Amino acid sequence: MDNTIVLIAKGTDTLDFLLKELKAYFEPYCQVIGYASHQYIPDLRGAAHIFLTTKSPELYTIARQAVADEVPITVLNRFFELEKIKALMQIPPGTTVPVMNNSPVTAQEVIQNLREANVDHLHYIPFHPGCTFDDPSIRYAVIMSIPDVPPPPHIEVIDLGFRKIHIHDLIDIGRKVGVPVEWERAYLSAFIAEMSELAKLLGTSYAEVQKLNSQLQSTFQAVRDPIVACNQQGQITFINDVAIELFCPHAADVVGQSYTVLAEHSFLEPFFEQEGEGDTLITIRHKQFFVSSQSIRGRQERLGFVCTLKDVTELQRLKTQLVQRGHTATYSFADIKGKSAPIQKAIDVSKKMAKNNQTILLLGENGTGKELFAHAIHQHSLRNNGPFVAINCASLPENLLESELFGYEDGAFTGARKGGKPGLFEQADGGTIFLDEVGDISPAIQVKLLRVLQEKQVIRVGGTSVLSVDCRVIAATNRDLEQAIEQGQFREDLFYRLAVLPIEIPSLRERISDLPLLIEDHLQSKGIRKSCSPEVMELLYSHDWRGNIRELKNVLDYAIAVCEKPAITIEDLPKRFTDRLAQKAMAASSAFCATDDRDVDLLLCLYQYSVTGKPVGRYQLAHSPALRSTGWTESSLRGKLKQLEERGLVRSGTTRQGTSITRDGIELLRSLSRI
DSSP states (O other): OTTEEEEEESSHHHHHHHHHHHHHHHTTTSEEEEEETTSOOOOOTTOSEEEESSOOHHHHHHHHHHSOTTSOEEEOOEEOOHHHHHHHHTSOTTOEEEEEOSSHHHHHHHHHHHHHTTOOSSEEEEEOBTBOOOOTTOOEEEESSSOSSOOOTTSEEEEOOSOEEOHHHHHHHHHHHTOOHHHHHHHHHHHHHHHHHHHHHHTOOHHHHHHHTHHHHHHHHHSOSOEEEEETTSBEEEEOHHHHHHHOTTOSOOTTSBGGGSTTGGGTHHHHHSSOOOOEEEEETTEEEEEEEEEEEOSSSEEEEEEEEEEHHHHHHHHHHHHHHTOSOOOOGGGSOOOSHHHHHHHHHHHHHHTSOSOEEEEOOTTSOHHHHHHHHHHHSTTTTSOEEEEETTSSOHHHHHHHHHEEOTTSSTTOOTTOEEOHHHHTTTSEEEEETGGGOOHHHHHHHHHHHHHSEEOOBTOOOOEEOOOEEEEEESSOHHHHHHTTSSOHHHHHHHTTEEEEOOOTGGGGGGHHHHHHHHHHHTTOOOEEOHHHHHHHHHOOOTTHHHHHHHHHHHHHHHOOSSEEOGGGSOHHHHHHHHHHHHHHHHHHHHOOHHHHHHHHHHHHHHHHTOOBOHHHHHTSHHHHTTTOOHHHHHHHHHHHHHTTSEEEOOTTTOEEEOHHHHHHHHHTTOO
């Protein structure tokens, strides 16, 4: 349940209403589930956060029994919609108004919320089951959707509906569970649009909107960039403290006034006067800012603009630090070459998963470009302005890897840097960490990595303090981790934490049609105007490419170095490459003599599957009509496929990839006139 948010409510109607709000903000960055207090609630120990709808001790007890002690529990702050509160504003001041809810605690909470929203001109009394309308002077009653006690006919009922969630709660918890700041700002802009439209529909002044929705201002203060919102008439509707300090540090209250009261307002004019202004660099008070605006739109018309400024000096400082440390992604999806169906599928899936915030596991053989995909996913994600930190987990011994990943305190070990050192997880805060060859880490590191993924916290080597980290993990491996689990070499719980979003990177054999494009791209990147002769291309097509694209580049680099003619010939290829091809030819010749009819049937069945582009496992093979009739079983296929793989006729991949026939196997079938 890592990165799961749980809502517990007293009633199912409230639960359904608030779940929609939570899902709209938190998903797909984390999972949101909910339970009513009368329902069975399972073990929630792995949850990231628990939300309660009220301060009821009963609800808190139910939640605490279901979760671990370290899981935080928060009572949601909630507010009323402006449209619903408008009716209360028309009641004469001092009027006694019962507030009806299902318990004394929840009724009192509603009263407190009304007062916090500055709707405090009435005398509210809590009203719940057991209370009666004995006072004949009572003319109004406040209900929350369905009343628990039916009011008399002479009572005018004001239905405030369900209270919405305070946006500040969403933003605060969202930052802790990894909701990107870009989504936070988009959600905030949508909220401003909603408030602006309601104000216009109700004929309410913007000052009144500010009063009735004070939570909007507190939300603005949580955004560190200067933000100014303006309506179509150029009046300021919302402004945060950072923007006030920048534009009008000595002004009292500028909300409702024209934006021209702001110092340096001429810089903002293009953003508040017309739509479609892109990022622009401006200088205000000797500081440079990138300014961007977003249109506030209602159901039928534009209502104004939200203008955000980013401090370029700070951006450049952070960018310089990242570049100096090498913590930047250098490749994008445009750098991944290939038009074949397998590589295009991998790219399409990666682009979709990049927008998510869950852990990604890249699966594929050595040399397929897993690191290239990791860079591109980060560049395409909502964290692309944050650091990209990469480490090869197989390149360091256990003790060094531990200190690199998690950091260490001063004096943690002999030779430790004075003052300690932050680990890569800390340095990746706000961005992405790429763990290459994650399948090779030791059991001890696996335990520590599991904690980071579960709790989003690290403890430095030699330290006791718990440090919170907010980074997206992309891991990669060429190992069959499920097989490693069976052999006791890899933790099963860690595998499921890593493989939330698995992506299969195809081998060069699976995308052999991309070979000409890959060759051309590599030669162009070297500035070489050469081509490969037809004989060379035939050899390259027939090779099994166990080293994938990395091996292809090595072969081409060798050929470039020795070739003195416009076209690369067989004589220009490395000897080990041509020797291996000769050995394969001899093996194919001997295979021709040593292969019996049942083996040929098996190869033919694999070939038929390869034509459809589908992987196939032993179960499917054993139950295919062609092999079942000749007596093949899963057990007998296991040994036979291993023999055929040793002869280079088939290749067994991971559990998901199944078994496939090689080019040598296909050539053998051709030589026997079976295809």
